[in-house]
Amino acid sequence: GAVVSQHPSRVICKSGTSVKIECRSLDFQATTMFWYRQFPKQSLMLMATSNEGSKATYEQGVEKDKFLINHASLTLSTLTVTSAHPEDSSFYICSARNQGGGGGYGYTFGSGTRLTVV
Amino acid sequence: ELKVEQNPLFLSMQEGKNYTIYCNYSTTSDRLYWYRQDPGKSLESLFVLLSNGAVKQEGRLMASLDTKARLSTLHITAAVHDLSATYFCAVDGSSARQLTFGSGTQLTVLP
Numbered sequence: 001g002a003v004v005s006q007h008p009s010r011v012i013c014k015s016g017t018s019v020k021i022e023c024r025s026l027d028f029q030a031t032t033m034f035w036y037r038q039f040p041k042q043s044l045m046l047m048a049t050s051n052e053g054s055k056a057t058y059e060q061g062v063e064k065d066k067f068l069i070n071h072a073s074l075t076l077s078t079l080t081v082t083s084a085h086p087e088d089s090s091f092y093i094c095s096a097r098n099q100g101g102g103g104g105y106g107y108t109f110g111s112g113t114r115l116t117v118v
Numbered sequence: 119e120l121k122v123e124q125n126p127l128f129l130s131m132q133e134g135k136n137y138t139i140y141c142n143y144s145t146t147s148d149r150l151y152w153y154r155q156d157p158g159k160s161l162e163s164l165f166v167l168l169s170n171g172a173v174k175q176e177g178r179l180m181a182s183l184d185t186k187a188r189l190s191t192l193h194i195t196a197a198v199h200d201l202s203a204t205y206f207c208a209v210d211g212s213s214a215r216q217l218t219f220g221s222g223t224q225l226t227v228l229p
Contacts, residue, residue, distance in 0.1 A: 006160075034216060043206065043219045044161075093160055097215070107151070107217060112160040 002028050002098040006110025013084055013117055021079045021113045023094030029074035030096035034107075035067075038091040050077045084117040091115075120145050120211045124220030131197050132228055139192040139223045141207035149210035150190045151217065152181050154203045161206065164192075197227045 003026040013019050023033055031052045036044040048058045048069050056069035066088075068080040077096075081088055094110040121144040131137050141150070149168055153161040165174045167183035167190060174181050178201065180193045190207055204224045208217040 032215075041224075043221045046216065046218075049216060095217075106163075106166060109153075109161045109163075114158070 002096070002106070002108040004030075004094065004096050004108045004110040006094050006113060008113060009111060010114045011116070013115070015085055015117055016083055018080055018082045019084055019115060021081075021092055021094070021115075023077045023079070023096070023110050025075045025096045025098070025108070028096075028098045030077075030098060031074060032097045033071060033077040034095040034097075035069060035077075035079050036093045036095065038093060038112075040091075044093060047079075081115065084115070086117045089115055089117045120147070120209060120218045122207060122209050122218050122220040124207055124223055126223060127221060128224050128226075130226045130228060131194075133198055134196050136196065137194050139194075139205055139207075139225075141190040141192070141209075141220050143188050143190075143209045143218075145188075145211070146185075147188075147209045147211060148185050150183050151208045151210070152179075152190070152192055153206045153208065155206065155222070156203050164205075194225070197225075199227045199229060201225060202227045 005024045007022050033050040035047045037047050038044045046059050047062045048056045050056045050069045050071040052071045052074050058064045071077040091112050093112045095107050099105050123142045152164040155161050165181040170185040172183045178195045183190045204222045206222045207220045
């Protein structure tokens with residue numbers, strides 16, 4: 001089945017530094033990927049939709065200059081948290097839309113990245 | 119704007135009992151997903167429901183979809199401790215083709 005690999009699984013960084021998270025589709029091409037953020041005991045909130053070869057579409061309230069998304073190939077999207085602050089500490093999850101059986105499609109999720117900013 | 123309401127938010131149940139989680143959504147959609155999330159982990163896909171009246175079952179879990187009522191249910195039969203987790207429904211907006219998640223139901227199965 002479709003697999004999405006997300007790295008790193010955990011990262012601790014100092015305030016003011018930047019962190020890059022990678023999301024790769026391993027056995028399919030993903031023209032569209034999604035980035036979510038999840039705070040403890042809460043649901044997943046869509047941050048942005050990443051389209052290969054074009055600019056990402058950010059949800060309302062998400063700072064595009066702070067959360068840089070690059071989707072330069074059909075198998076890789078990256079999220080860079082710039083000038084990280086403690087309030088950016090969260091669980092970040094990527095997802096890729098993949099073609100399913102019968103002409104449909106589905107969503108495959110990465111394993112998530114626990115970001116802690118100290 | 120698509121809204122997805124899930125209830126209950128918290129559910130404690132005894133082993134062996136049955137219960138149902140409800141997922142209501144606000145706009146037309148014919149694609150609904152159920153996911154399980156264990157603490158500290160990402161999402162595990164449980165069911166994809168693609169049409170009105172769809173019913174899918176896996177073990178002690180059964181999901182159904184009523185697109186006319188804009189309602190999906192996740193029914194748990196004879197709960198066991200291993201089912202303790204947070205369950206999310208997510209709806210695929212018919213035009214947006216992106217998922218909107220419910221708030222999640224934290225299920226605890228007590229011995």
